[in-house]
Amino acid sequence: MRLLRAGRWITAIGLVLLAGIYVRALAFTPIERFQGPAQKIFYVHVPAAWCAMLAMGLVGIAGILYLLLKDPRFDRFGEASAEVGTVFSLVMLTTGPIWAKPIWGTWWTWDARLTLTLFLFLLFIGYLVLRGAVTEPSLRARYSAVLGICGIPLLVFIHLSVYLFRTLHPQPIVLKPSAPSLPGPMLVTLLMSFGVFTLLYVGFVVQRYALSYLREQLEAAGGTGGGGGGGHA
Amino acid sequence: MAEFVRHAWSVARKDLLVEFRSRTAILSAVVFTVLVLMVFNFGRDPTAVAAVDLAPSILWVTFTFAAMLALNRAFQLELENQALEGLLLAPISRGSIYLGKLLANLIFVGVVEAIGLPLFALFFNVRILPVILPLVGVIGLATIGFVAVGTLFSAMTVRTRFAELLLPVLLLPFMIPPLIWAVLATARLLADRPLSEITGWLKMLAAYDIVFVGLAFLLFPATVNE
Numbered sequence: 434m435r436l437l438r439a440g441r442w443i444t445a446i447g448l449v450l451l452a453g454i455y456v457r458a459l460a461f462t463p464i465e466r467f468q469g470p471a472q473k474i475f476y477v478h479v480p481a482a483w484c485a486m487l488a489m490g491l492v493g494i495a496g497i498l499y500l501l502l503k504d505p506r507f508d509r510f511g512e513a514s515a516e517v518g519t520v521f522s523l524v525m526l527t528t529g530p531i532w533a534k535p536i537w538g539t540w541w542t543w544d545a546r547l548t549l550t551l552f553l554f555l556l557f558i559g560y561l562v563l564r565g566a567v568t569e570p571s572l573r574a575r576y577s578a579v580l581g582i583c584g585i586p587l588l589v590f591i592h593l594s595v596y597l598f599r600t601l602h603p604q605p606i607v608l609k610p611s612a613p614s615l616p617g618p619m620l621v622t623l624l625m626s627f628g629v630f631t632l633l634y635v636g637f638v639v640q641r642y643a644l645s646y647l648r649e650q651l652e653a654a655g656g657t658g659g660g661g662g663g664g665h666a
Numbered sequence: 667m668a669e670f671v672r673h674a675w676s677v678a679r680k681d682l683l684v685e686f687r688s689r690t691a692i693l694s695a696v697v698f699t700v701l702v703l704m705v706f707n708f709g710r711d712p713t714a715v716a717a718v719d720l721a722p723s724i725l726w727v728t729f730t731f732a733a734m735l736a737l738n739r740a741f742q743l744e745l746e747n748q749a750l751e752g753l754l755l756a757p758i759s760r761g762s763i764y765l766g767k768l769l770a771n772l773i774f775v776g777v778v779e780a781i782g783l784p785l786f787a788l789f790f791n792v793r794i795l796p797v798i799l800p801l802v803g804v805i806g807l808a809t810i811g812f813v814a815v816g817t818l819f820s821a822m823t824v825r826t827r828f829a830e831l832l833l834p835v836l837l838l839p840f841m842i843p844p845l846i847w848a849v850l851a852t853a854r855l856l857a858d859r860p861l862s863e864i865t866g867w868l869k870m871l872a873a874y875d876i877v878f879v880g881l882a883f884l885l886f887p888a889t890v891n892e
Contacts, residue, residue: 579818579822583878586878590843
């Protein structure tokens with residue numbers, strides 16, 4: 434299937450570029466003066482967080498479009514985006530403590546953004562569990578659309594809470610009203626990393642989308658479905 | 667508009683009447699609240715931590731669990747004899763069904779909270795009378811927020827396989843923001859801080875209520891239409 438092959442190519446290119454980002458971040462980007470080498474994890478942590486947020490946002494938008502147009506493609510996209518978002522939020526939640534330990538002196542702190550991104554992860558899990566608990570496809574699509582849509586305002590409240598609470602988390606340094614305060618080479622590395630992570634997100638989602646399409650075809654053809662659901666393209 | 671409110675009220679009245687006739691859910695919710703408060707009492711070391719420091723968390727954890735029980739019940743009621751189909755066939759808009767359910771849930775949770783709050787003050791020796799008005803305001807605002815989302819979600823989870831377990835899994839991430847604000851505001855109130863310190867939390871709670879009541883109202887038809 435063409436879509437699946439395209440997804441694999443995008444992912445492969447993304448992975449090669451990811452290796453390039455590692456090389457650039459480790460060897461060709463200056464070491465931060467106060468945090469030392471530990472700050473390098475920034476180039477993985479922040480783009481992963483961005484992809485997790487992007488995934489949730491797109492799950493919500495897919496939900497709105499599904500409820501308006503009743504097109505199963507949006508539901509399939511929402512499912513794919515939620516699964517990929519779960520992976521990226523897991524990356525965010527594992528790299529975060531690794532960075533926090535040397536810098537803040539603790540693996541975990543109940544700081545506002547940390548707490549609420551943990552709940553973003555749980556929201557993804559809830560979305561996937563809900564999909565697993567409903568068997569009828571159209572009901573499942575509507576339910577998950579509703580949950581996805583509710584996720585967007587929750588994200589907005591997460592962002593508001595960052596400004597309201599005093600927190601250990603750094604305030605935004607790139608996306609803020611004044612000019613970015615990150616030094617040039619670091620900013621370039623960060624932006625490249627954003628691009629590569631987004632590319633990986635697209636690659637994963639396209640593959641996942643193609644797989645659920647194939648599974649639906651298989652189920653419609655009277656196959657048992659379930660099982661692996663993929664492997665042959 | 668008057669029609670709409672009247673329909674919502676009849677849905678709410680039906681639910682409350684069923685509840686009033688049997689009284690099982692409300693009684694179990696109240697007993698549950700008392701038991702949770704008692705568990706907290708034995709779960710803390712009174713010589714190490716002052717009651718007033720723990721009080722806000724105790725209050726809100728108790729209310730969270732009690733609300734969860736109430737919300738699970740909201741649509742369970744309609745499963746028997748396919749009552750939900752009957753309700754959907756009635757010549758009233760989906761919006762007024764949602765509003766009626768929300769109203770009934772709010773009254774149910776409100777009654778549990780109204781019984782739980784004095785007991786909480788009694789058990790933990792917390793002075794709530796001087797701050798009763800703002801405290802009721804905080805409780806009201808937070809309750810509206812999570813009951814609004816909970817009513818929407820319980821309409822979905824009731825028709826799934828693990829309804830009792832799935833509702834908390836879906837709802838808790840949405841309950842956390844209002845709970846955080848409510849706990850912080852309650853802590854300030856119980857510590858006799860001036861009201862101006864909690865207006866920020868109150869505004870957030872009100873914003874959350876407006877957003878999620880509106881959203882749930884719009885999304886509810888998608889959860890029940892056949």
